[in-house]
Every structure is written in structure tokens, then in C-alpha cells.
Amino acid sequence: MTLKIAFQMDPMESVNIDGDTTFALAEVAQARGMTLYEYGPEHLAYNAGKIEAFARPMTVRREQGNHVTFGPRTRINLETDIDVVWMRQDPPFDMAYITCAHILERLKGKTLVVNDPEWVRSCPEKILPLDYPELMPATLITRDRGSIDAFRSEHKDIILKPLFGNGGAGVFRVKEDDSNYSSILEMFMESSREPIIAQAFLKDVAKGDKRILIIDGVAVGAINRIPQKGETRSNMHVGGKAVPTELTKDDMRICDTIGPMLKARGQILVGIDVIGDKMTEINITSPTGVQELKRFSGVDAAALCWDAIKGKLGGV
Numbered sequence: 001m002t003l004k005i006a007f008q009m010d011p012m013e014s015v016n017i018d019g020d021t022t023f024a025l026a027e028v029a030q031a032r033g034m035t036l037y038e039y040g041p042e043h044l045a046y047n048a049g050k051i052e053a054f055a056r057p058m059t060v061r062r063e064q065g066n067h068v069t070f071g072p073r074t075r076i077n078l079e080t081d082i083d084v085v086w087m088r089q090d091p092p093f094d095m096a097y098i099t100c101a102h103i104l105e106r107l108k109g110k111t112l113v114v115n116d117p118e119w120v121r122s123c124p125e126k127i128l129p130l131d132y133p134e135l136m137p138a139t140l141i142t143r144d145r146g147s148i149d150a151f152r153s154e155h156k157d158i159i160l161k162p163l164f165g166n167g168g169a170g171v172f173r174v175k176e177d178d179s180n181y182s183s184i185l186e187m188f189m190e191s192s193r194e195p196i197i198a199q200a201f202l203k204d205v206a207k208g209d210k211r212i213l214i215i216d217g218v219a220v221g222a223i224n225r226i227p228q229k230g231e232t233r234s235n236m237h238v239g240g241k242a243v244p245t246e247l248t249k250d251d252m253r254i255c256d257t258i259g260p261m262l263k264a265r266g267q268i269l270v271g272i273d274v275i276g277d278k279m280t281e282i283n284i285t286s287p288t289g290v291q292e293l294k295r296f297s298g299v300d301a302a303a304l305c306w307d308a309i310k311g312k313l314g315g316v
Contacts, residue, residue: 003313005029006037006055006078008044008100009088017067021269021290022088024302026060032306036060037076041089041100051078051107078104078111084309085113088286091166093124097285112312114305115284116266123265126163126197128282131261135254135279138200145185148198152181157201160184163194166285168240173201204276208243211289212251213301214270216308217263219255221299222247222274223292242289244296250277258282268312269305 009022017023026036039055046052057071078085087104091097101121104113129136140151141163152158152174161171170188174181188196208224224245247255251274262270262284271287273280290301 003029003034003083004037004081005034005084005086006039006053006076006082007058007086007088008039008041008053008104009086010090011040012038012058012060012068015067017062017064019288019291021286021288021302022086023060023067024290024294025086025088025305026058027062028300028302028306030060037082038070039073041096043073044100044103046103046106051103052076053078078107082111083313085111087113087115087117087120091164091285093164093166093285097121112309114266114268114309115270119265119267120284123282123284124164125166125281125283125285126161128284129279132257132279135257136199137202137275137278137280140198141195142198143189143193143195148185148196151198152176155200159199159201160188161197161199162188162192163197199280202275202278202280207276208245209240209280210245210251210274211287212247212255212272212274213287213289213293214255214259214262214267214272215301215304216268216311217259219247219252219259220301220304221293221297222251223289223296242292242296250274254279268308269301 007022007026012023015023030036036058037055038058039053043054052075054073055076056073059069061067076082085104085107087100098121101117104117107113108118130139138155140147142148156176158174159171160174172184174184205227208226210222210224212222213220222245223242225240225242227240254272254274267284269287271283271289273283294300
């Protein structure tokens with residue numbers, strides 16, 4: 001049986017083939033004989049009881065500048081024409097993203113959607129870790145200035161960031177004597193109605209922010225992301241450097257704690273962020289790091305994802 005796979009994603013023609021996780025997933029799927037389709041969130045529709053996508057057939061190849069070929073777009077029924085939908089568009093986790101999750105959730109029991117959209121929309125990446133306060137740095141989520149002031153007074157050195165941001169955007173380190181503190185808070189309050197997340201600064205970030213990949217509830221490996229000199233953020237979007245690393249006892253303690261929850265919620269591919277012995281985020285929307293892990297360790301997380309999916313489809 002040839003599986004038909006639809007990737008809901010940002011345009012494939014613009015990805016970095018040496019770093020993009022969705023490209024790696026598509027490459028492995030194609031090598032296993034699966035038929036690929038690609039469409040964007042704007043091409044998803046609920047139409048009189050049907051979940052449709054205006055999708056285009058896709059062929060990928062590892063050739064820089066010539067890595068993808070598309071057929072003409074056609075309207076496909078995601079319930080009857082497709083076996084697996086990968087929800088892989090990048091955040092922000094906004095109402096457009098949540099609406100896509102609501103629509104795709106209607107495929108449950110019919111077409112497998114990865115990661116399970118019901119839980120993706122219910123588990124924002126900076127809120128889900130709150131279920132495990134013992135694994136996190138001290139954390140505050142609020143819009144109340146007095147509460148933020150008190151948190152800063154207690155912890156002295158803190159991180160302020162948007163609750164639903166991604167890629168290191170809008171992340172500020174605020175030290176005890178930082179004269180920009182009020183201006184940063186004003187910027188947050190004026191740009192959004194959302195709460196702010198504040199966390200105690202973790203000095204171990206200088207040694208790196210570890211991205212651990214968890215597949216179907218089991219940790220399979222990690223990369224470390226080292227911030228540039230003078231930079232607090234280690235995200236690769238803002239210049240962080242990926243380097244090899246190993247899973248420690250603390251890493252495994254965290255993964256063993258959250259792994260059963262992730263598996264039960266249908267989260268096939270998850271990336272958690274760990275600084276020192278503290279978990280800061282659980283990334284389930286569009287986690288990255290698959291290609292870097294394979295380069296550093298030989299672990300093919302994309303292949304392991306498809307193995308897990310095959311099991312959920314009954315071994316087809």
C-alpha cells in the first residue's frame with residue numbers, strides 16, 4: 001500500500017534543505033515510496049462537512065536550488081484522499097494557527113494528523129511545562145506590573161518574553177540594574193493584549209540550550225545550541241550554533257517524566273528545551289533539530305517518526 005502524505009507547511013521552495021526538519025521528513029517518506037502533497041494553511045478549508053486542501057503534488061531532492069518540483073494544485077479531500085497530514089507550518093501560535101488545528105481535529109478517527117491537533121492547540125509551548133513546575137525555572141505569567149516588579153526583585157536577573165512567541169523573537173534579559181526595564185514592559189503591553197512570561201535567568205545558558213528530540217514519548221537524542229558571544233538567546237534563528245551533545249541523567253529524568261504524557265496525547269515529534277537541569281519549553285507545533293541530530297550522531301529522527309506513524313497505521 002502506497003501512503004499518501006500531505007504536508008501543511010510554509011512554502012517548501014523557500015526552506016533550507018540542510019537544516020529544515022520538514023524537508024527531512026518528506027525526503028524519508030519519498031524514499032519509502034510514499035506520495036507527497038504540499039499546501040499552506042491558507043489552502044485549508046472546511047467545506048460542507050468535508051476537510052479539503054488546495055494542494056500540489058510534490059517531489060523533493062537534495063539538490064541546492066533545485067530541491068523540489070510541484071505538480072498543479074488540485075482540491076483534495078483530506079479524509080478520503082490522504083493517509084497522513086503533517087501540520088508543520090511555523091508559529092506564531094495565533095488564532096490562524098488555532099483555527100487550522102480546530103479544522104484538522106475533525107479528521108480524528110479518519111486521517112492521522114501529526115502532531116495530534118487537539119493537543120497542539122491545547123498545549124501552548126510555554127504553558128504546557130507548567131504541569132511540571134519541579135522541572136522548570138521559577139516562572140511568572142501575567143500582565144500585572146506589580147507582580148512582575150515583585151518577581152524581578154526576588155530573582156534579580158530575569159528573562160522576559162512573549163508567551164506565544166517563537167524563534168527567540170522578543171526575548172529580553174533584564175538584570176537588576178537594567179534601565180530599559182520599564183521601556184521593555186511598555187513595549188510588551190502596547191504591542192499585545194497577551195500576558196508576558198518571566199523566568200529566572202539560568203546562568204547555564206552560557207554552556208548552551210539543549211534541544212532534545214522525543215519521538216512518540218521516547219527521547220532519541222539531543223543537540224546543544226550555543227549562543228553567540230554577548231547574546232542570551234541560543235536559538236539558531238538568531239545565530240545560535242548547533243554542536244554535538246549527549247543526554248545526561250537530568251535530561252533523561254525530564255524526558256521520562258513527560259514522555260508518557262506526550263505519547264498519550266499523540267505527539268509524535270517533540271522538541272524540548274533544557275538549560276542545565278531545567279526545562280524551559282515543550283515544542284510540539286513545528287519542532288526542529290532533526291537534520292543536526294543526524295549529522296552529529298547518526299540518529300535518523302525522521303525515519304524514526306515514520307516508523308512510529310507506521311505503527312499507528314497498523315503497520316502498513
